[in-house]
Amino acid sequence: MADAQTATQAPNVTRREDYREPDWRVPEIALDFDLDPAATRVRTTLWVERNGTHDRPLRLDGDGLTALNVKVDGAEATGWHMDGPNLVVPLAGSAHTIETEVEIAPERNTQLQGLYASSGMLCTQCEAEGFRRITFFPDRPDVLSRYKVKLTADKTRFPVLLANGDPIAQGDLEGGRHWAEWHDPFLKPSYLFALVAGDLVANRGSFTTMSGRDVQLGIWVRAPDLAKTDHALAALKLSMAWDEKVYGREYDLDVFNIVAVDDFNFGAMENKGLNVFNSRYILADPDTATDYDYDAIAAVVAHEYFHNWSGNRVTCRDWFQLSLKEGFTVFRDQSFSADQGSAAVKRIEDVRGLRASQFPEDSGPLAHPVRPDEYIEISNFYTATIYNKGAEVIRMMATILGPDKFRAATDLYFDRFDGTAATCEDFVQCMEQAGGMDLTQFRRWYSQAGTPRVSATLAQEGGRARLSLRQLVPPTPGQPVKEPMVLPLKLKLFGGFTGRPMCDEQLILLKEDAQELVFENLSETPVLSINRGFSAPIVIETNRTAKDLAFLSAHDDDPFARYEAMQQLMLDTLVTSVTNGSADHQPVIDAVRNTLTDSALDRAFVAEAVLLPSDSFIGDQMALVEPEAIFRAREALRQDLGTALEGEWRAAYEGSLANRFEYSPSAKGARRLKTVSLGYIAASGAADADELAFEQFSRADNMTDRQGGLTTLVNGASPLREEALEEFYKRYQGNGLVLDKWFQAQALSAREDTAEMVERLSAHRDFTLSNPNRARSLIGAFSVNQRAFHHVSGRGYRFVADQLIALDKLNPQTAAKLIPPLGRWKRFDAGRAAKMRSELERIVASPGLSKDMFEQASKSLD
Numbered sequence: 001m002a003d004a005q006t007a008t009q010a011p012n013v014t015r016r017e018d019y020r021e022p023d024w025r026v027p028e029i030a031l032d033f034d035l036d037p038a039a040t041r042v043r044t045t046l047w048v049e050r051n052g053t054h055d056r057p058l059r060l061d062g063d064g065l066t067a068l069n070v071k072v073d074g075a076e077a078t079g080w081h082m083d084g085p086n087l088v089v090p091l092a093g094s095a096h097t098i099e100t101e102v103e104i105a106p107e108r109n110t111q112l113q114g115l116y117a118s119s120g121m122l123c124t125q126c127e128a129e130g131f132r133r134i135t136f137f138p139d140r141p142d143v144l145s146r147y148k149v150k151l152t153a154d155k156t157r158f159p160v161l162l163a164n165g166d167p168i169a170q171g172d173l174e175g176g177r178h179w180a181e182w183h184d185p186f187l188k189p190s191y192l193f194a195l196v197a198g199d200l201v202a203n204r205g206s207f208t209t210m211s212g213r214d215v216q217l218g219i220w221v222r223a224p225d226l227a228k229t230d231h232a233l234a235a236l237k238l239s240m241a242w243d244e245k246v247y248g249r250e251y252d253l254d255v256f257n258i259v260a261v262d263d264f265n266f267g268a269m270e271n272k273g274l275n276v277f278n279s280r281y282i283l284a285d286p287d288t289a290t291d292y293d294y295d296a297i298a299a300v301v302a303h304e305y306f307h308n309w310s311g312n313r314v315t316c317r318d319w320f321q322l323s324l325k326e327g328f329t330v331f332r333d334q335s336f337s338a339d340q341g342s343a344a345v346k347r348i349e350d351v352r353g354l355r356a357s358q359f360p361e362d363s364g365p366l367a368h369p370v371r372p373d374e375y376i377e378i379s380n381f382y383t384a385t386i387y388n389k390g391a392e393v394i395r396m397m398a399t400i401l402g403p404d405k406f407r408a409a410t411d412l413y414f415d416r417f418d419g420t421a422a423t424c425e426d427f428v429q430c431m432e433q434a435g436g437m438d439l440t441q442f443r444r445w446y447s448q449a450g451t452p453r454v455s456a457t458l459a460q461e462g463g464r465a466r467l468s469l470r471q472l473v474p475p476t477p478g479q480p481v482k483e484p485m486v487l488p489l490k491l492k493l494f495g496g497f498t499g500r501p502m503c504d505e506q507l508i509l510l511k512e513d514a515q516e517l518v519f520e521n522l523s524e525t526p527v528l529s530i531n532r533g534f535s536a537p538i539v540i541e542t543n544r545t546a547k548d549l550a551f552l553s554a555h556d557d558d559p560f561a562r563y564e565a566m567q568q569l570m571l572d573t574l575v576t577s578v579t580n581g582s583a584d585h586q587p588v589i590d591a592v593r594n595t596l597t598d599s600a601l602d603r604a605f606v607a608e609a610v611l612l613p614s615d616s617f618i619g620d621q622m623a624l625v626e627p628e629a630i631f632r633a634r635e636a637l638r639q640d641l642g643t644a645l646e647g648e649w650r651a652a653y654e655g656s657l658a659n660r661f662e663y664s665p666s667a668k669g670a671r672r673l674k675t676v677s678l679g680y681i682a683a684s685g686a687a688d689a690d691e692l693a694f695e696q697f698s699r700a701d702n703m704t705d706r707q708g709g710l711t712t713l714v715n716g717a718s719p720l721r722e723e724a725l726e727e728f729y730k731r732y733q734g735n736g737l738v739l740d741k742w743f744q745a746q747a748l749s750a751r752e753d754t755a756e757m758v759e760r761l762s763a764h765r766d767f768t769l770s771n772p773n774r775a776r777s778l779i780g781a782f783s784v785n786q787r788a789f790h791h792v793s794g795r796g797y798r799f800v801a802d803q804l805i806a807l808d809k810l811n812p813q814t815a816a817k818l819i820p821p822l823g824r825w826k827r828f829d830a831g832r833a834a835k836m837r838s839e840l841e842r843i844v845a846s847p848g849l850s851k852d853m854f855e856q857a858s859k860s861l862d
């Protein structure tokens with residue numbers, strides 16, 4: 001394995017402060033591929049220019065490459081040498097032409113970085129450092145080049161040949177081969193290079209840009225999947241129009257192609273003019289994709305498209321600036337999705353995701369700032385912190401500046417840095433300049449890791465109320481002491497008696513460790529609504545009573561704050577129940593009844609609001625996580641809610657029985673509430689619950705309902721459970737993306753014996769570690785199932801460690817992403833902690849461990 005790393009070797013750490021401009025620039029590159037799965041020849045010509053005055057040689061990154069031939073200015077070169085994997089060429093002048101030739105074997109590339117084979121096609125993944133697995137090159141994002149690419153391949157096996165930019169020419173050759181040439185007129189870093197060769201068909205469309213240019217769109221898939229591409233194509237057109245309207249950004253090439261591939265380490269990739277997607281984020285029809293899938297497809301299509309400006313036209317100077325493109329682009333895709341349906345529900349989903357993935361990261365051994373200071377393997381930094389906390393940081397700047405100044409600031413940023421590689425600092429300076437404000441202290445959001453905690457205490461003294469705010473940023477690895485952050489808090493007071501707002505919403509900036517606010521002339525007891533819309537990504541503790549929270553859950557005029565009040569009420573109840581063995585469920589029951597029966601509310605909102613916090617989120621609130629006690633407390637509350645409100649759940653269920661499938665916000669909301677209600681009916685222990693679930697499962701005309709019925713049954717013990725699993729399996733055998741759901745449903749089951757079942761499933765004939773989606777659907781899903789993964793025997797830990805050690809041999813990137821659940825050992829009792837640690841130690845000691853896994857597992861032991 002190219003990047004094998006043993007525990008005894010000192011890991012090579014890359015530091016942000018060591019950044020230096022490249023020694024050589026490469027304004028132009030020509031690539032000539034003779035494609036063959038077993039042996040692909042790559043002939044590369046680089047036009048290089050010395051950058052500044054120095055006498056350093058040209059260093060070209062390589063990974064697993066052997067130089068077959070090196071020429072300088074047309075003549076065979078002799079002075080070159082290899083320095084480890086890299087090629088070093090001494091050069092005398094200030095500008096030269098370098099030619100290299102290598103041979104690579106895409107069909108043996110199981111890491112899925114560089115050029116690899118997937119379901120009969122050849123495709124590439126170059127971010128972050130995959131281009132060096134294809135050819136020798138200064139593989140860093142601040143080396144920007146103009147690319148010409150020629151592809152030659154067998155015409156029968158690979159009738160379609162795609163690369164970045166615009167198609168220039170094509171032709172046939174003897175022996176059944178053919179070729180195509182593509183030119184990309186835009187400067188780009190090597191991580192945005194892409195090619196695809198395969199037997200593909202396209203769903204074609206077109207888009208006329210705001211300046212009247214026609215763009216040809218193509219969603220490329222294998223022929224049987226063509227019927228599942230309409231949604232992605234529609235989402236692409238919506239994204240193109242949205243970016244023009246909201247950010248004034250127009251598309252810039254004559255073609256925009258997207259290709260779906262089955263084996264992919266991440267979600268998708270924004271290669272210039274040729275996005276490559278994990279097929280799960282392209283393929284959809286009602287029978288195989290859930291509403292969640294439909295939404296995710298639109299969001300990922302938008303995300304990759306938006307990168308054309310935030311990422312491609314303006315790229316990153318170095319990988320420490322990754323959030324410059326990712327945080328901003330996530331913010332952009334979140335805003336896009338909010339504009340397509342209910343903004344409130346979208347915000348709730350995003351915050352739920354942040355709390356499920358980023359908050360635990362920020363409080364664990366892998367915590368890092370939005371702009372990290374060092375890394376061993378950059379692939380490990382495609383994290384929820386870079387992406388989702390990064391998006392929150394942009395959102396806070398947008399909140400502080402207001403919409404007009406924020407737009408002026410992004411215009412300035414795109415204008416000033418178009419065609420260059422920029423930094424997070426550059427972005428913040430544009431915000432400062434166009435916003436007319438000083439963001440010196442705000443910059444700590446880029447440098448300090450950890451989720452700030454704020455305590456907000458409201459005290460009333462007659463007609464005045466005093467709000468005391470205190471912030472604390474917890475220590476994180478390498479950052480024991482923190483400075484106070486700038487926290488934009490939207491707040492409002494409501495009259496506890498009349499329910500009327502007592503003031504307009506205010507935006508206050510908490511900048512000090514402690515700050516006080518006084519409200520005068522209050523005619524009744526105020527109730528505090530704070531961090532409305534989740535204006536700052538923090539944990540907030542207030543002195544609000546169960547009564548206050550119930551009141552806000554019914555009366556707050558910010559839907560997010562309403563949701564939040566309900567969640568807090570549920571959390572307080574559940575934490576009390578875990579700590580004391582029981583709690584008064586009545587306030588939650590009453591609040592849920594209120595929301596459930598409020599016919600003015602959007603069904604999708606209701607479905608979100610009545611859902612109990614997850615086991616893991618409850619665990620995150622506790623000093624020590626007790627998986628079984630948490631599970632029992634949550635089940636007890638679920639059961640009481642189910643029983644006490646059985647009539648209401650049934651009414652909601654029946655009210656949501658839509659006749660025919662339709663993908664619209666209201667139909668989605670109805671389906672969501674239907675399955676949530678079904679879950680509560682099942683929790684009540686109603687005699688007919690299993691039949692109801694099975695009926696929903698078997699009569700469904702869409703995957704959302706079918707999966708809802710299935711997962712309800714999978715959590716239980718009815719004989720219908722096996723029947724449904726069997727039926728589902730038979731129906732979708734051969735459809736990889738749907739089989740992933742089958743594995744995942746079982747891995748997420750709330751049953752006592754889930755660990756055992758997951759072990760058995762790992763031996764199933766359809767289980768394989770070589771497909772990342774499949775590996776994640778079983779191993780990834782199981783390790784976030786708190787009750788099952790943390791089974792007191794430690795069998796869950798052992799199983800996951802075994803699987804990750806095996807996966808690391810094939811695909812280090814995907815394996816390393818699955819380490820974090822094992823790294824949470826500090827949060828558990830001594831018995832569990834010791835078992836988790838010993839699995840991490842076993843991983844670190846395994847022979848031939850990748851540096852990806854080494855970094856994640858060894859840091860997790862600290």
Ligand code: 0A1
Nearest residue numbers: 125127128265266268269270
């Ligand atoms: N830039 C992509 C994410 C991505 C990162 C690394 C990859 O390589 C394995 C693939 C994709 C995005 O933000 O969508």
Ligand code: ZN
Nearest residue numbers: 303307326329
């Ligand atoms: Zn991205």
